[in-house]
Amino acid sequence: MKFKQLFLNPFEEFSEWKLFFAGTIGFLLSSYFVYLSGEQFNGFMHFYRPEIAVSFVSVLRLHAYMVLAPLALLYIVGLILYAKTRLIDVLNVILIVPFPLYLALLLGRLLHQDKFTKQLDEALKSGDHTLSSIDKSQMIQFGIFGLLALFLLFYQFYLLVRGMNIAVNNKKIWVSILFVALYFMLDVGIQFYF
Amino acid sequence: MKKIPVNCPCCDAKLKVSKLVCDSCNTEVVGKFTLPLLMQLTIDEQEFVLNFLKYSGSLKEMANQMGKSYPTVRNILDDLIHKLNSLANMNNVGANRMI
Numbered sequence: 001m002k003f004k005q006l007f008l009n010p011f012e013e014f015s016e017w018k019l020f021f022a023g024t025i026g027f028l029l030s031s032y033f034v035y036l037s038g039e040q041f042n043g044f045m046h047f048y049r050p051e052i053a054v055s056f057v058s059v060l061r062l063h064a065y066m067v068l069a070p071l072a073l074l075y076i077v078g079l080i081l082y083a084k085t086r087l088i089d090v091l092n093v094i095l096i097v098p099f100p101l102y103l104a105l106l107l108g109r110l111l112h113q114d115k116f117t118k119q120l121d122e123a124l125k126s127g128d129h130t131l132s133s134i135d136k137s138q139m140i141q142f143g144i145f146g147l148l149a150l151f152l153l154f155y156q157f158y159l160l161v162r163g164m165n166i167a168v169n170n171k172k173i174w175v176s177i178l179f180v181a182l183y184f185m186l187d188v189g190i191q192f193y194f
Numbered sequence: 195m196k197k198i199p200v201n202c203p204c205c206d207a208k209l210k211v212s213k214l215v216c217d218s219c220n221t222e223v224v225g226k227f228t229l230p231l232l233m234q235l236t237i238d239e240q241e242f243v244l245n246f247l248k249y250s251g252s253l254k255e256m257a258n259q260m261g262k263s264y265p266t267v268r269n270i271l272d273d274l275i276h277k278l279n280s281l282a283n284m285n286n287v288g289a290n291r292m293i
Contacts, residue, residue: 012266015257084272089265169269 010096011163016088023095027063030102035059037109041066043191044183045101045153070094070186074164077182081175082168093163097183100152100159107145116142157183200234208234208284234281239274246271 005013014022034040035056039047044066071087071094078085108114116138123133131139160183161176170176202209211227232240249255257267 011263013262015263016265019263084268086265166263166265166269169265169272 009162009166010159011089011093011166016086016092019092019096020088023092026099026102027067027095028060030098030105031060031063032056033102033106033109034063037105043187044070044098045156045187046191047105066190067091067094069190070183073182073186074179077178078164078168081170085168089167090164093160093167097156097160097163100155104149104152107148111141111145113142113145197237198233200229200236228285231278231281231285235274235277239277242270242274 010019034047035054038049038053040050040054040059041062042048071091074094075085075087075090078090119134120131123131126133157180160179164170164179165176168175199209201207209229211229212224214223214227215221232243235243245256245259249259253267253271254264257264260267
């Protein structure tokens with residue numbers, strides 16, 4: 001029962017300290033993983049490869065901003081909607097929500113997604129529009145990975161809605177849509193303006 | 195012991211008490227009595243209220259005992275307060291109509 005609940009709605013059954021502990025571990029591990037892969041955060045759902053290698057502290061600092069920005073926004077909105085909203089509950093949501101994205105990132109690295117994207121890019125640039133030079137099994141593998149990544153992206157928003165609904169005792173669909181829209185717009189805003 | 199139904203099994207409307215019987219002398223009181231506010235709640239909600247009293251109103255303690263997170267228990271309590279207020283208003287409206 002608890003195992004099922006862990007995936008369906010971890011915010012309903014697990015205490016705030018268990019969630020905070022799991023969220024912090026995920027935050028540190030994902031920062032270290034992003035640092036090892038030579039990338040940097042650009043918004044909370046996007047990464048880029050900087051020309052100059054970045055330090056672990058720099059990745060950690062930027063990741064902390066990526067937690068603080070949605071935390072501030074969603075906590076203020078939460079307080080407006082429901083005066084009893086607690087900072088720890090919103091923080092736990094912000095820390096746990098990107099877990100599916102971390103999994104997608106890890107899978108992408110294990111499958112050497114960047115190498116495959118480069119191959120595709122080169123094939124298209126050399127005029128191979130039917131992608132005949134690309135191995136078919138590899139194409140299927142990345143097709144499946146693409147579908148899985150899409151599912152994980154939706155799952156991320158599902159967790160956001162579930163978590164915020166509990167944090168602010170919300171039952172209205174338009175408020176749930178508002179949370180997703182705010183999270184998404186803030187991510188896009190950070191990507192383009194910072 | 196049988197559980198007292200709160201809602202009508204046919205149309206789901208609130209039930210009323212129409213007869214009270216004394217267990218020792220069998221005296222019967224017949225009328226139309228509204229159930230007390232707490233009895234108008236579902237069994238689960240009544241149990242929640244009892245647990246709330248049992249744990250001296252500590253939601254943290256209740257959350258531990260129920261195996262739920264603190265905000266989940268707080269939300270149940272908030273919804274219950276909302277429901278009790280609505281029931282009290284409905285009862286008041288009903289009483290005013292009778293006057």
